[in-house]
Amino acid sequence: MHLAADYSHRGGGRLGLGPFAAAVLRTDNRRRAIAGGAVLASALLLVATPRLRHSPALHLFADMRNLLGVPNTLNVLTAYPLLLAGVPGLILCLFGSGCFGISLRWEALGWFLFYAGNVGAAFGSAYYHLKPDDDRLIWDRLPMMMSASSLLSILVIERVDERAGLSCLISLLSLLLVSSACERILDDMRLWVVLNLVPCVAIPAMLFLFPPKYTHSRFWFLATGFYLLARFEGLADRKVYSVNRYFISGHSLEHLCFAMVTLILTVMLSFRNIKIARDS
Incomplete structure (x- = not known):
């Protein structure tokens, strides 16, 4: 991200990003999307799963x-x-x-x-x-x-x-x-x-x-x-x-x-x- 910011500063804005810096941003956004999707999937799993009662068999x-x-x-x-x-x-x-x-x-x-x-x-x-x-x-x-x-x-x-x-x-x-x-x-x-x-x-x-x-x-x-x-x-x-x-x-x-x-x-x-x- 720091590298992308440096590219942006030197290029006069986001449109001035070089190919490598743009790739860094795309990769970063993709990873954030994956992380957000994982959190959402965990929440959906929690809501969709039926109630799991405690069982004495656990012991x-x-x-x-x-x-x-x-x-x-x-x-x-x-x-x-x-x-x-x-x-x-x-x-x-x-x-x-x-x-x-x-x-x-x-x-x-x-x-x-x-x-x-x-x-x-x-x-x-x-x-x-x-x-x-x-x-x-x-x-x-x-x-x-x-x-x-x-x-x-x-x-x-x-x-x-x-x-x-x-x-x-x-x-x-x-x-x-x-x-x-x-x-x-x-x-x-x-x-x-x-x-x-x-x-x-x-x-x-x-x-x-x-x-x-x-x-x-x-x-x-x-x-x-x-x-x-x-x-x-x-x-x-x-x-x-x-x-x-x-x-x-x-x-x-x-x-x-x-x-x-x-x-x-x-x-x-x-x-x-x-x-x-x-x-x-």
């Missing part, structure tokens, strides 16, 4: 074995790799930001919330799986959704605009609280389902549509692959459990894949540098 996981006196043992234990992956990143965000390739203030906030969500999910998920019920469910869901929302907002900050990313972060975190209230008070899970779906679609789309600001962007693709795999394994909990001959369930593997996402992104932050100079 019935494929692997509910009690090993060594620990209920739902593997679902509990596999939550803690999130702690091992999240704590180093959280510490570096707080005290050693110079070790990470972060150049914008609100980007740093997004990464802090991402790592904090992972650490919270380690304890919250373990707490929930020790005795799965409605009262404990929020401690499992909110931290992970906070991490996913922060991750999407970080991409918006990095590849689109810092203010837009901050607005996205505030909006998504607010909607997470609203979705929890809707589920508990109105017995309606539609908003929660849509908020789970949005990062799965928006993050891969942004990786392809918007150029990276930093080097080592291939780590984003690797992390996104593990993120989508984690979501798939969570949905196919029983099928995955039966395929591997009842060794480990899809839900336990989901925890491990989320930990891999955090580890991959931490490595990326440690190595990357600014690739494209852009004003915040």
Whole structure:
């Protein structure tokens, strides 16, 4: 956009845009249209979908074995790799930001919330799986959704605009609280389902549509692959459990894949540098 503005200034107005600057504007408008269409599609999906009531079956996981006196043992234990992956990143965000390739203030906030969500999910998920019920469910869901929302907002900050990313972060975190209230008070899970779906679609789309600001962007693709795999394994909990001959369930593997996402992104932050100079 800055380049287009420079062309416009030198050419005496919009009609003076060169071919390259005009192409930049067209690409920018196309991307904004796609983003607006995605928001509209999410809203329409929310309105068109019938009310989704909460079901007690949500607490019935494929692997509910009690090993060594620990209920739902593997679902509990596999939550803690999130702690091992999240704590180093959280510490570096707080005290050693110079070790990470972060150049914008609100980007740093997004990464802090991402790592904090992972650490919270380690304890919250373990707490929930020790005795799965409605009262404990929020401690499992909110931290992970906070991490996913922060991750999407970080991409918006990095590849689109810092203010837009901050607005996205505030909006998504607010909607997470609203979705929890809707589920508990109105017995309606539609908003929660849509908020789970949005990062799965928006993050891969942004990786392809918007150029990276930093080097080592291939780590984003690797992390996104593990993120989508984690979501798939969570949905196919029983099928995955039966395929591997009842060794480990899809839900336990989901925890491990989320930990891999955090580890991959931490490595990326440690190595990357600014690739494209852009004003915040």
